[in-house]
Amino acid sequence: MTRRYNFCAGPAALPTPVLERAREEMLDYRGHGLSVMEMSHRSPEFEAIAGAAEANLRTLLQIPDNYRVLFMQGGATMQFACVPLNLLGGGGTPNYLDTGIWSGKAIKEADHLAGSHLAATSRASGYVDVPRNDAIALSADAAYLHYCHNETIGGLAYDYTPDVAVPLVCDMSSSILSTPLDVSRYGVIYAGAQKNIGPAGLTLVIVRDDLLGQALPRTPSLLDWKVYADNASMINTPPTYAWYLAGLVFEWLRDDVGGIEAMATINRRKAATLYGAIDASDFYSNPIAPVNRSLMNVPFVLADEALNNTFLDEAEAAGLLNLKGHRSVGGMRASLYNAVTEQAVDALVAFMGDFERRHG
Template sequence: MTRHYNFCSGPATLPLAVLERAQSEMLDYRGKGLSVMEMSHRSSDYMAIAEKAEADFRDLLGVPDNYSVLFMQGGAATQFSASALNLTGRGGTPNFLDTGIWSRKAMAEAERLTGAHLAGGSKSNGYTATPASDSIQLSDDAAYLHFTDNETIGGVQFDRLPEVNVPLVCDMSSSILSVPLDISRYGVIYAGAQKNIGPAGLTLVIVRNDLLEQAQDSIPSMLSWKVMAENGSMYNTPPTYAWYLAGLVFEWLKEQGGVEAMAVVNRRKAEKVYRAIDGSRLYDNPIAVGSRSIMNIPFTLKDEALNDPFLRESEAAGLLTLKGHRSVGGMRASIYNAMPEEGVDTLVDFMAAFEQRHWKG
């Protein structure tokens, strides 16, 4: 078996140790004679899996006791709707920062359901930098401020939290567990699993408990954070295998030294790629240095005729899924927690060799 380096933005690479453990437990989970996929979510064996996963996740991020952790379905996009419906039952308008495609999608969904207010954003700088706190203009009736911590497609990431006097709601799908967080500064954090947590289909939601009482009366039960909190995320059958695999990832992260240790490695990996881009004649990254993502690094080739050769040769070298999103073009290297530093080193070496072979400028 040959394992390549997968730079996909999601579903993304998983730790090899996690895949191997899941493989070893696939047919017979710890002598129980069945797979986790076949277990009742109400069984004592599965409840132990679920409870440990939540405990490890709380430990990794230092989630305070006055916050609920929910394991939900539907991906982060479902939380675009859920956020608006869970937080406007007492009135108020959702406010948004527009820093890229995913924040705009979240705002569009809220606009359709409850109305929305654009409080600031990055359009004026071409989506190359996050907005300064003093540029944010909340509506008089702001229910919360939503922002996307890390724009997966554009490669723009906040280096500081917006300073506002309303709850912060953050889509952290492509950056959660990559650096330490002060959870107490947020009202809500949600994250699709398929980047730094596990397989697609699972979404983690961290919500301050006082906000559980602010939902609209008509909210569907499956979107209600309060319903999910009261039912231990098991109002219906949850995505049990994805929850199990997420738990294995949390265990693996703790074995690596936790989020603090991962942050050191993640910053070092990102620095290597940015150094390779900034020091080259062929590659370019348009994002302002202070707003550069450490998880998703887009770059372009100054000669677009070299795009296809770059992709063909990189794939042949075992470097997969480097093509940029169709909306922005170019290339993108997603270097989540599970991307080993050796993979980044291999990419950097390939980029230098490709430039030497092909650049004629």
Template sequence: MTRHFNFCSGPATLPTAVLERARDEMLDFEGRGLSVMEMSHRSEAFIAVAERAEANLRELMQVPDNYSVLFMQGGATQQFGCVPLNLLGKGGRGNYLDTGIWSQKALKEGRHLGEAHMVASSEGNGYTAAPGQEALSLSEDAAYLHYCDNETIGGLQMDYVPQVETPLVCDMSSSILSRTVDVSKFGVIYAGAQKNIGPAGIVIVIVRNDLLDQARRETPSMLNWKAFADNGSMLNTPATYAWYLSGLVFEWLKEQGGVDAIEKINRRKAQKLYEAIDNSGFYSNPIAAANRSLTNVPFVLGDETLNKAFLAESEAAGLLTLKGHRSVGGMRASLYNAMPEEGVDRLVAFMQDFERRYG
């Protein structure tokens, strides 16, 4: 069996050790004679799986006791609608910081479900740098400020946590668990699982408990954070296997030394790739140095006519899914927690060899 290096932005690479353990437990989980995916979500065995996953996530992120951790469905995109539905029940407007495509999608949904105010935008610099704290202009009736910590497509990452009086809501889909964060600074954190957590099918929502009574009356139960909190994230049958696999990833991350340890590895991986780009006259990255993403590194070739050759040869070399998003073009390498440092070393060596041959 050959495992290649998968640089996909999501669904993304998973730790090999996790996949091997899931394989070994596929047919017979804990000697029970059935798979986790066949198990009742109400059974003691699965409830133990769920509780262990939540406890490990709380430990990894040092989630305070006055926060609920929810395992929901629908992905981060569904949370674009859940945010205004759950936070505008007592009036006010949602405020949004625009740093790229995912920020824009959240803003669009906010406008669809109520009034929304844009506090600042990166549009003026072509989404290559984040607006500074001084540029943020909240509305007087702000109910929350929403922003995306890391724009997966554009490769722009916030270099600060906004300082505001209103609850802070953050989409951390492509950066959660990649570096340490102070959860107490946020009212809500949400993240789709398929990048740094596990397979697609789960979205994690971490919400401060005092915000659980802010929902609009018309909020459907399946979109209501309090309903999920009150029912242990089992308002309906959850995505049990994705929940189980996410729990295995949390255990794997603890074995690596936790978020502090993985952040050091991630910074080393990103530095290697950015240095290879910056030291080249053949590749370039458009993002301002302060806002370069730790997890999603876009780059373009000096000669775009070589894109097809680059992608074909990189795939033949076992370096998969390097094509950039259709909206920005070029290439993109996603360096999530499960991407081993060897994969980045192989990518850098390939890029240097490609440049020697075609540059």
């Protein structure tokens, strides 16, 4: 079997060593005689899996002791509702930064539940850059400030951490674990798993202790962070196999890669290789301000859009999968998550060069 190169934005590529380890343990997890998928989430075996996953994540991200790590379901999209539900029990207005489609969806959900204040937006530029810190104007009663660190669809990323006097809440679905992160700067970080953490079906939430127990009275128990914190994320049956696979990814990052800083060095090289090829060409282009270019999601367009389908067909034939851009922006998009190898990026750049020579 020959595995092809997967540039999907999510569910994304998983590290080959993780898949091989999961294959080895599929029928018999470490001599226990059954699969992780068949284990009770209350069993000592799965509790050990869950505990090791959290411990390794805490080590990788250097998560302070006054933060709780929650393993939830529902995707990051469910957290669009969980954030206002959990943080507005003491009053105040949700504040948001708008940098594209995913931050816009979070704003829409907050408006539906409680209303919101737009603290800054890059709409006027066409979402090719992010608002600067001095442009952020919080409401007088701001309960928190929410932003999306990396807009998966637009390929736009923050080059700084907003500095505000209210709890900072961040959607890091497509950038968590890709570069070092100072968790102490944030009140809440959340991320869907299907980019850099593991398979779809799991959502990671990192929340500071003092922000627990502030939920609105109408908050359903399955959306209440404190309920999860008080029950070790097992208020109901969790997505056990996704949790297990996430734990294997954390081990891979720690042992095979050498930690987050080592991963960041690799990611910077991958992105530089692809952006360099785009910038050196008149055939391909990327619209994002260089300082805000994402390391994880690289959109690009062809000078002749009539060649889009040909590009995608030939790319797939060459073993380069899932390069079609999101339907809302068109063009192409290569997602370079942690599990996407430098070999994959080199293969993509070589194909792009050959395609340009033949069709440019």
